[in-house]
Amino acid sequence: MTCFALLLAALFLFPIQSQGLLQYLGGPVWSVARIPLEVIASIDGGIANRWQQYVVLQGVWEENQQLRKEIEGLRGQNTQLRELATATERLTALLELKERERPTMVAARVMGRDTTNRYQVIILNKGESDGVKPNMGVITPTGVIGRIVKTTGASSVVLLVTDPNNAIAGLIQRTRDEGIVEGAQQGRLQLKYLPLLSTLRVGDRVVTSGLVGDFPRGLGIGTITYIDKQEGALFQSAELIPEVDIGRVEEVLVILASHGQSGQVAGGVDLPGKP
Amino acid sequence: MKFLSYLILVLLLVPVQMTLLPHLSVGNIKPDLGLVAAAFVGLFAGEMDGLLVGFAIGWVLSLFSAGELWLSLLTHGGVGFLAGFVVRQVSHVTSIFVGVLLLAVSLASGLLAAVTLTTLDRAQVWQMVGAIVLPQACFDGLVGAGLYWLLSQRVQMARLRTE
Known part of the structure; x- marks a missing residue:
């Protein structure tokens, strides 16, 4: 009872220090806990893949035909867009605008989801040792996934874009x-x-x-x-x-260093995490 | 031996909670097995074991969550302690008793979490309570009661508690 009270008192009186200490100690614990997690996650992923590939095949042919038609249409649009992109590039060069730098990214695998129902979160298998830090953006080639809120040495927690706190x-x-x-x-x-x-x-x-x-x-x-x-x-x-x-997200990209343009536009101040 | 079994319990809880339970979720709500496990340790091994194992569970689970560490420690440690304390005060523990205990703790924890989320407005807090906190509290209570009932069918509870 005493240790319970002491720990709670420490957490309330020195929230940053005590949580920082527990977070620091959590690094090695995470390394141990990730072993069964990775094993079970890979088994789970394997079963899910087999299920998707062989069992849930209803309607795949129709969907395939529809997607082929859609691809044809998109190819045409793509050609037009390429033309527009070339023209834009030329005009941008003419206006002597700085070419947007490509962000530096690292690929990560989704290991699991939040342990509670209160947050919409995914856990990634890349952490501080890979250069991942809190507030970094997480994307897929399709679009935005969320942002990093917590990291340990070998993992990170991503608050999804669908969470009301994001x-x-x-x-x-x-x-x-x-x-x-x-x-x-x-x-x-x-x-x-x-x-x-x-x-x-x-x-x-x-x-x-x-x-x-x-x-x-x-x-x-x-x-x-x-x-x-x-x-x-x-x-x-x-x-x-x-x-x-x-x-259904399985792999994501973490933006380690974004382009310099956004920091300049936002009042010329270097935002945290910018190169 | 006891320490090893607790360690295995904590380490196994993480993958089960994160990877397997989402498949068993009802309406995107999954039970908090950590809460159930901490309560069971408290019930069978006393309030001190319940408290410490609850702390460990709360701490490890918070590493894999965006939630607040203090709330996770308070909830999981608290339920372990409370279960151990209450079981000494009653002569006969039933599955309904375990279910109600878990429901109450889960509800209190969920309400506290919803209230402390400063980014949400009042409407969003109520929406969260209705859509997540209440169903999860019921789910936790049901899972706890069900597991206790299953255990009571297999094992003599009094013997388990004295061991």
Whole structure:
């Protein structure tokens, strides 16, 4: 009872020091705990893969045909976009704008999910020894996943973009209106603080604005599914469906060093974690 | 021997809670096996063992979570201690008793977590209570009661408690 009281008192009186100490001691414990975790996670992953490949095949042929048609359409669009990209590149060079640097990234595997239901979190198998630090952005080639909130030597905890405690600066790709994307219930997102005059539509894509935080500009966040514009309100908001199916993510990329552009735009101050 | 079994329990809880339980979740809600395990240690080995093992479980699980460390320690250590303390005060422990104890602790822990999340507004807190905290408390209570009932069918509880 005494040690319980002492520990709690220490946690309340010296929260940073005591939690830091326990976090430090947690490094070796993590190394031991990850052994059974990795074994069970790989068995679980193997079973899930077999299930996906051989058992759940209903409707795959129809989906395949539909996707082939979609690919044909996208190829055409891709060609047009390449042309536009070339033109943009030329114009950018003409305007002597600094070419955007590619962010340095490290690939990581998802080992598990949050031990509680209260946070939407994934655990990665890369940590401080790989250069991963809190607040770094986590993405997939499709779009944004979340940000690192906790690290140990060989692991890190990612707070997903769908968690209500997470917020990212977003931009509607078509209208260029900026807002804040926050997590909402049932795996949805909410785009807040949009100007009332914004002409957003259902189906508009929202991407990272690159102005604040460790995400480069232009990464997919989600697609607008519902617009909330109330009379008398100062702003309008929208509900988004995330770009990435977060429940099925297996591998991710952690942005170790983002481009220099965003730090400069945000008032010329070097943001933490910027090169 | 006791220490080794506790160590194995703590180390096995992590992968089970993180990788296997999501498959058994109902409406995206999974039970907190750490809470159940700490309560069981308290029930069968006394409040001191319950407290210390609860602390260990809370600490290790918090390494794999975005949650607050103090809350995890308080909840898991607290339930272990409480279970050990309460079991000495009652003559006969039933599965319903275990279920209600776990439900109450889980509910208290969830409410505390929801209230301390400063990033959420009031509506979001209530939404979290309705969608996550309450169902999880019920789930924890049910799992605890079910496990205790299963154990009581197999083992003589009084003998287990005196060992």
